[in-house]
Amino acid sequence: MAPLAWYLALAAGLFCVGLYAVLARRNVVTILMGVVLMLNGVLVNLVAFWRYAESGAADGQVFALLVILITAAEVLVGLALAIAMWRERGTAVVDDLESLRE
Amino acid sequence: MGLQQILFIIFGTIALGAAVAAVVLRNAFHSALALAGSCLGVTGLLVLLGAPIVAGVQALVFIGGIAALIRFGPAPLREMTRQDQLGHNRWWWAGVVVAAALCAVIVWMVFGVGLDLAPDPAFIPSGSIEALGISLVSVEGFVLPLVVIVLILGVALAGAARLVRRQ
Numbered sequence: 394m395a396p397l398a399w400y401l402a403l404a405a406g407l408f409c410v411g412l413y414a415v416l417a418r419r420n421v422v423t424i425l426m427g428v429v430l431m432l433n434g435v436l437v438n439l440v441a442f443w444r445y446a447e448s449g450a451a452d453g454q455v456f457a458l459l460v461i462l463i464t465a466a467e468v469l470v471g472l473a474l475a476i477a478m479w480r481e482r483g484t485a486v487v488d489d490l491e492s493l494r495e
Numbered sequence: 496m497g498l499q500q501i502l503f504i505i506f507g508t509i510a511l512g513a514a515v516a517a518v519v520l521r522n523a524f525h526s527a528l529a530l531a532g533s534c535l536g537v538t539g540l541l542v543l544l545g546a547p548i549v550a551g552v553q554a555l556v557f558i559g560g561i562a563a564l565i566r567f568g569p570a571p572l573r574e575m576t577r578q579d580q581l582g583h584n585r586w587w588w589a590g591v592v593v594a595a596a597l598c599a600v601i602v603w604m605v606f607g608v609g610l611d612l613a614p615d616p617a618f619i620p621s622g623s624i625e626a627l628g629i630s631l632v633s634v635e636g637f638v639l640p641l642v643v644i645v646l647i648l649g650v651a652l653a654g655a656a657r658l659v660r661r662q
Binding site: 394395396397398399400401402403405406407408409410411412413414415416417418419420421422423426427429430433436437440441443444445446448449450451452454455457458459461462463464465466467468469470472473474475476477479480485488 | 497499500503507510511514515517518523526527530533534537540541543544545546548549552553556557560561564569571572574575576581582583584586587589590591593594595597598601602605606610612613614615618623626627629630631636637640641644645647648651652654655656658659
């Protein structure tokens with residue numbers, strides 16, 4: 394089996410690619426895709442630690458399932474907000490939405 | 496190098512390569528396809544780790560739900576990902592620096608600490624599925640957090656439908 398460090402390094406890579414999307418992209422949909430990638434990295438971490446440290450219990454798998462469900466809820470609300478924003482302002486670029494700063 | 500390690504390299508390359516493609520590509524359709532490919536790679540990794548139920552739920556939610564929703568969802572979503580709405584902001588280089596530095600620090604720590612955890616040789620995937628099922632329905636297990644999360648998901652669904660509904 395591959396060493397635990399390989400899984401953790403891969404999860405770090407996924408998380409950082411998602412972080413780049415959140416920091417550098419302009420479109421709210423692509424930013425949400427970045428958040429999904431970050432949570433994929435978290436998921437790999439959780440399951441890898443469960444498998445290598447505590448595979449007798451089901452805790453790690455349960456936490457992973459809860460993370461998946463929370464991600465689904467978060468993306469649903471995020472996309473709905475983005476659609477509402479599009480209808481209200483006609484833009485999906487986050488740089489154009491500065492009203493909260495005023 | 497064993498079969499599991501070769502499979503790890505294959506699935507890891509798919510997951511990471513498709514993730515980079517998803518955030519770099521300028522075409523929204525290609526980007527959503529790459530996101531689905533990355534999720535597929537992660538699904539393979541989860542199966543390798545002996546968590547087939549988590550892998551199945553992950554594939555259903557992320558590939559079947561989110562990637563399909565982004566690409567084939569309601570008309571406003573397709574309009575929102577037009578070419579003129581995409582692209583990077585002017586601080587994109589700062590994003591590269593922050594993400595690369597964080598990744599380098601984490602990888603350095605992971606390999607520097609020298610984790611000596613070894614997988615349990617007596618692990619049986621079917622046993623873990625049974626333990627997961629019992630844990631999800633047992634009062635001493637995680638039935639309460641699961642109910643709370645399902646309620647949150649239901650409220651999020653209702654709220655999203657209310658937000659999207661035309662006035």
